[in-house]
Amino acid sequence: MRRSPWPGIVCLAAILLGLWVVAHARYSTDLSAFLPSAPDVRQRLLVKLLRDGPASQLLLISIEGADASTRAQLSARLAATLRDQPEFATVANGQTSGIEKDSAVLFRNRYLLSHAVTPERFGVPGLTQAMQEAMSQQGAMLGLTGTELLTHDPTGEMSQILDQLDASGTPHSVAGVWASADGKRALLMARTVASGADQDGQRRAIDIIRSAFGKLRPEIQGASPARLVLSGPAVFADEARQTIQHEVGRLSILSMILIGSLLLLVYRSLRLLLLGFLPVICGALAGITAVALSFSVVYGITLGFGITLIGEAVDYSVYLFVQAGRSGAGIETTGEKSWTKSLWPVIRLGMLTSVCGFASLLPSAFPSLAQLGLYTIAGLVAAALVTRFVLPALLPAAPVFARLGMPTRLLAQVIAALRHARYALMPLALLAIAVLFIYRDRLWNHELSALSPVSAAAQRLDASLRSDLGAADVSDMVVVSGASFDQVLRTSEQVSGRLDGLVSEHDIAGYDSPSRYLPSQATQRARRASLPEQSVLRARVAVAARAAGLKASRLEPFIADVAAARDAPLLTRGDLNGTALATGVDSLLVKLGESWTALLPLRSMGQGEELKSVDAMHLERAISALATSGVKVEALNIKREADALYGEYLHSAIRLSSAGLLAIALLLCVALRSFSRAGLVLLPLALAALSVAAGFALAHHPMNLLHLVGLLLIFAVGSNYALFFDRGATQAGRSIDPLTLGSLLLANLTTTIAFGVLATSKVPVLSALGSTVAPGAILALLFSAMLAGGTARSASAHAHGV
Amino acid sequence: MWALGAMLCAQAQDLTLDSILALFAQRQHGHVNYTEEVVSDLLERPLHTSGELFFDAPDRLEKRTLKPSPQQLIAEGDQLTLVRGRHRASMRLSDYPQLSPLLNGLRATLAGDRATLEKNFQIALSARGEDWTLGLQPLASEDKPVYKRIEIRGNGGDIQNVSLERSNGERTLMTLSKPAES
Numbered sequence: 001m002r003r004s005p006w007p008g009i010v011c012l013a014a015i016l017l018g019l020w021v022v023a024h025a026r027y028s029t030d031l032s033a034f035l036p037s038a039p040d041v042r043q044r045l046l047v048k049l050l051r052d053g054p055a056s057q058l059l060l061i062s063i064e065g066a067d068a069s070t071r072a073q074l075s076a077r078l079a080a081t082l083r084d085q086p087e088f089a090t091v092a093n094g095q096t097s098g099i100e101k102d103s104a105v106l107f108r109n110r111y112l113l114s115h116a117v118t119p120e121r122f123g124v125p126g127l128t129q130a131m132q133e134a135m136s137q138q139g140a141m142l143g144l145t146g147t148e149l150l151t152h153d154p155t156g157e158m159s160q161i162l163d164q165l166d167a168s169g170t171p172h173s174v175a176g177v178w179a180s181a182d183g184k185r186a187l188l189m190a191r192t193v194a195s196g197a198d199q200d201g202q203r204r205a206i207d208i209i210r211s212a213f214g215k216l217r218p219e220i221q222g223a224s225p226a227r228l229v230l231s232g233p234a235v236f237a238d239e240a241r242q243t244i245q246h247e248v249g250r251l252s253i254l255s256m257i258l259i260g261s262l263l264l265l266v267y268r269s270l271r272l273l274l275l276g277f278l279p280v281i282c283g284a285l286a287g288i289t290a291v292a293l294s295f296s297v298v299y300g301i302t303l304g305f306g307i308t309l310i311g312e313a314v315d316y317s318v319y320l321f322v323q324a325g326r327s328g329a330g331i332e333t334t335g336e337k338s339w340t341k342s343l344w345p346v347i348r349l350g351m352l353t354s355v356c357g358f359a360s361l362l363p364s365a366f367p368s369l370a371q372l373g374l375y376t377i378a379g380l381v382a383a384a385l386v387t388r389f390v391l392p393a394l395l396p397a398a399p400v401f402a403r404l405g406m407p408t409r410l411l412a413q414v415i416a417a418l419r420h421a422r423y424a425l426m427p428l429a430l431l432a433i434a435v436l437f438i439y440r441d442r443l444w445n446h447e448l449s450a451l452s453p454v455s456a457a458a459q460r461l462d463a464s465l466r467s468d469l470g471a472a473d474v475s476d477m478v479v480v481s482g483a484s485f486d487q488v489l490r491t492s493e494q495v496s497g498r499l500d501g502l503v504s505e506h507d508i509a510g511y512d513s514p515s516r517y518l519p520s521q522a523t524q525r526a527r528r529a530s531l532p533e534q535s536v537l538r539a540r541v542a543v544a545a546r547a548a549g550l551k552a553s554r555l556e557p558f559i560a561d562v563a564a565a566r567d568a569p570l571l572t573r574g575d576l577n578g579t580a581l582a583t584g585v586d587s588l589l590v591k592l593g594e595s596w597t598a599l600l601p602l603r604s605m606g607q608g609e610e611l612k613s614v615d616a617m618h619l620e621r622a623i624s625a626l627a628t629s630g631v632k633v634e635a636l637n638i639k640r641e642a643d644a645l646y647g648e649y650l651h652s653a654i655r656l657s658s659a660g661l662l663a664i665a666l667l668l669c670v671a672l673r674s675f676s677r678a679g680l681v682l683l684p685l686a687l688a689a690l691s692v693a694a695g696f697a698l699a700h701h702p703m704n705l706l707h708l709v710g711l712l713l714i715f716a717v718g719s720n721y722a723l724f725f726d727r728g729a730t731q732a733g734r735s736i737d738p739l740t741l742g743s744l745l746l747a748n749l750t751t752t753i754a755f756g757v758l759a760t761s762k763v764p765v766l767s768a769l770g771s772t773v774a775p776g777a778i779l780a781l782l783f784s785a786m787l788a789g790g791t792a793r794s795a796s797a798h799a800h801g802v
Numbered sequence: 803m804w805a806l807g808a809m810l811c812a813q814a815q816d817l818t819l820d821s822i823l824a825l826f827a828q829r830q831h832g833h834v835n836y837t838e839e840v841v842s843d844l845l846e847r848p849l850h851t852s853g854e855l856f857f858d859a860p861d862r863l864e865k866r867t868l869k870p871s872p873q874q875l876i877a878e879g880d881q882l883t884l885v886r887g888r889h890r891a892s893m894r895l896s897d898y899p900q901l902s903p904l905l906n907g908l909r910a911t912l913a914g915d916r917a918t919l920e921k922n923f924q925i926a927l928s929a930r931g932e933d934w935t936l937g938l939q940p941l942a943s944e945d946k947p948v949y950k951r952i953e954i955r956g957n958g959g960d961i962q963n964v965s966l967e968r969s970n971g972e973r974t975l976m977t978l979s980k981p982a983e984s
Contacts (some may be wrong), residue, residue, distance in 0.1 A: 135870075137871060139871065141884070143851070146948070147840070150844060162891070554844040555844075
């Protein structure tokens with residue numbers, strides 16, 4: 001019998017096409033794979049904030065080791081170096097020289113920027129008081145600096161502005177630079193120009209810091225023990241990216257080696273080993289190709305999940321090879337008929353149940369889950385097709401002997417022994433259900449952070465640096481959104497007024513607002529209108545100056561500056577380019593879709609562990625009635641909202657998984673044409689999933705989205721085993737034949753290895769999936785085998801054949 | 803000037819620059835009260851402030867102003883920190899050439915650091931018995947020097963007053979006195 005060459009040709013062409021797509025696809029290790037894509041505007045805002053909000057540009061730098069003065073020197077030199085780099089918008093370390101760059105802009109526009117500018121301040125009493133205060137405040141400096149500045153700015157607007165900008169809590173200071181509360185590390189804060197979405201830009205900024213520190217250290221005496229520690233969202237993203245890249249490579253290779261060694265041990269043939277991996281490689285290619293063609297990017301984490309495909313796709317060839325070994329003369333002569341007729345339908349049904357399971361992931365709002373679903377479906381279908389149509393032609397004519405005798409006999413004995421104990425499965429099931437019921441409130445982790453690839457140690461370090469720097473991780477904020485930039489700025493000013501009230505009542509420690517850096521046009525116009533006409537001002541200054549002890553004749557520079565300010569144009573965002581003020585505005589006032597959105601992050605009272613959350617009632621009351629037509633004002637707690645959003649997705653994932661399970665059940669009913677047979681196939685799988693879930697509950701390990709997916713996979717993967725036992729029962733009359741049992745054992749081991757390797761991953765989502773499916777697959781095989789005896793007896797009564 | 807200083811120093815009975823600086827160098831810490839008077843054509847009458855001065859060798863000088871409004875000015879190394887109420891601002895002294903000569907001159911004198919003094923100033927010493935006057939004229943590297951002259955008067959190892967004259971005619975006179983023993 002001649003075989004058609006077409007399957008081979010089609011396969012080869014598909015491989016080449018796949019390789020081309022894979023080579024040209026865009027890959028991303030962006031953390032957004034772990035963030036849900038959000039349907040409505042508010043959720044989009046939330047996701048945008050989590051991804052590239054103002055906090056995402058913050059880098060926390062800590063210098064540890066060496067002595068305090070060396071650390072201070074390093075801090076000063078590092079800050080000076082970084083300030084010269086265009087990658088950084090601001091670098092703060094407790095020295096004010098960063099403000100210098102901006103002081104010209106601030107000074108020129110002081111009458112538009114100072115909160116103190118009102119018509120009253122430019123009346124005689126106002127001027128007198130302002131001058132007296134300026135003299136008293138600057139008295140100690142005057143001896144040093146001279147009075148030149150005072151002739152331009154006798155009312156002290158410049159120091160008023162600097163106070164305004166410096167309203168944030170100031171960290172401890174040791175040897176003139178910021179330091180941790182215990183004084184053991186020098187601290188700096190840098191804001192990158194690149195937003196959180198621009199990973200490469202942030203990566204560059206991180207590299208610049210590291211190399212600048214590396215160059216400085218040898219130049220400063222005694223600095224060799226000093227170490228640089230970085231933290232912040234950009235650092236996390238970067239580390240997560242490296243971890244994922246590293247892990248995906250490491251785990252793939254480890255799985256391949258372990259599975260390959262196992263197969264080599266059984267087959268004792270390099271050719272069979274390579275043939276066995278052919279469906280895996282084709283499957284992986286098909287999976288990546290499908291994802292690359294359907295999504296704009298392929299997430300690195302999808303490739304990590306894809307490792308599980310190795311364990312599953314290799315099973316198909318295992319079944320084929322062992323079956324070929326049975327005939328003793330390869331699959332060529334008599335084998336093919338029996339293979340396509342008897343074994344292939346079982347494999348196909350198993351593959352289809354897996355596809356049903358994974359298809360339920362496709363509508364998921366988590367891009368990484370949807371990609372996992374598509375990747376696996378395409379991969380499994382491709383692997384099965386290659387096994388069915390391509391592999392048989394490539395099998396050697398010589399006999400294939402799979403060496404499974406000894407372990408199979410052992411397993412058969414174990415199963416025979418356990419089969420007597422199958423009634424113990426009933427109480428086991430009841431026990432698992434009882435455990436799940438008792439722990440029902442603690443089964444699931446409802447926090448988005450459960451999926452975060454950032455390690456707990458890194459999160460703790462970040463929290464301690466933030467608490468030392470007073471840069472608390474912003475959780476509470478007021479969000480103002482509207483159609484026009486200036487309208488939003490105007491409303492932000494009104495909100496700021498109300499927040500000032502909360503600050504004085506100690507409800508919050510402070511807040512930030514874009515209006516601090518750029519007043520609205522209306523406010524600027526009002527301030528400009530407060531400035532009196534030149535002759536009027538001169539007359540008032542004459543009186544006020546005498547009262548304050550100044551010579552009016554020397555204040556002509558002031559009078560000229562005010563006259564110039566009266567005619568100067570209002571300040572716009574463009575005028576601030578290149579200053580720290582611009583960064584302040586840009587990070588707090590962003591355009592989302594068609595509307596402008598201002599963020600007013602709140603700092604809560606207390607520090608570190610004793611951080612008090614903001615009283616939501618007080619906050620709501622404070623900002624009530626500020627919304628006008630076209631401008632919305634809302635209070636937002638990012639963590640609460642994000643967890644709520646995640647909770648929604650968890651529930652939708654539970655619904656989707658249930659639907660997937662139902663689809664699997666329906667498929668089995670239709671394919672097996674028997675409810676009872678379908679039920680008996682599903683029973684051991686359900687038992688395995690229940691046991692694994694109960695195990696997590698007992699271990700006080702709350703499950704997340706990926707555990708849920710893992711539970712679904714226990715059905716998808718385990719159905720293969722159960723179907724073989726079902727077939728064994730219907731065909732052989734009493735029980736499964738030893739060779740099939742051997743192939744199941746081998747298939748199960750490869751699957752367990754693939755998921756087991758995944759369970760060792762440092763990336764939580766990967767280990768969650770692995771640690772669910774690995775034990776689940778073993779239990780599924782075990783339970784299927786234990787229950788198969790019962791299947792045999794009950795099924796032989798109404799055997800329909802497959 | 804230098805030649806004059808050297809000539810005066812040569813008179814054996816009077817104090818020399820080295821012997822004055824040696825007296826300062828022996829002392830690691832200093833604490834005095836001060837009153838400061840600023841004379842400027844902007845001010846109707848001289849501005850008076852007062853408070854305390856602290857010195858810790860080699861380079862920490864703190865001016866703690868108590869009147870008219872409390873604030874601290876701390877020069878330590880290249881760092882100048884101003885603390886007023888809850889506000890604190892630090893800057894690098896080397897970024898502010900209009901401030902550094904006075905502070906550096908004062909600190910170098912108090913530390914007895916002749917090398918630093920000679921590097922930054924043209925020095926003129928006149929001494930009669932225990933009384934001495936040290937004139938420091940910044941070795942101007944800038945086009946428009948802010949300071950014309952700094953003059954430190956003392957008696958033995960004690961500084962009595964510091965005066966400085968700016969190029970625009972403004973003058974600051976700081977008078978030091980021993981704090982009342984508490």
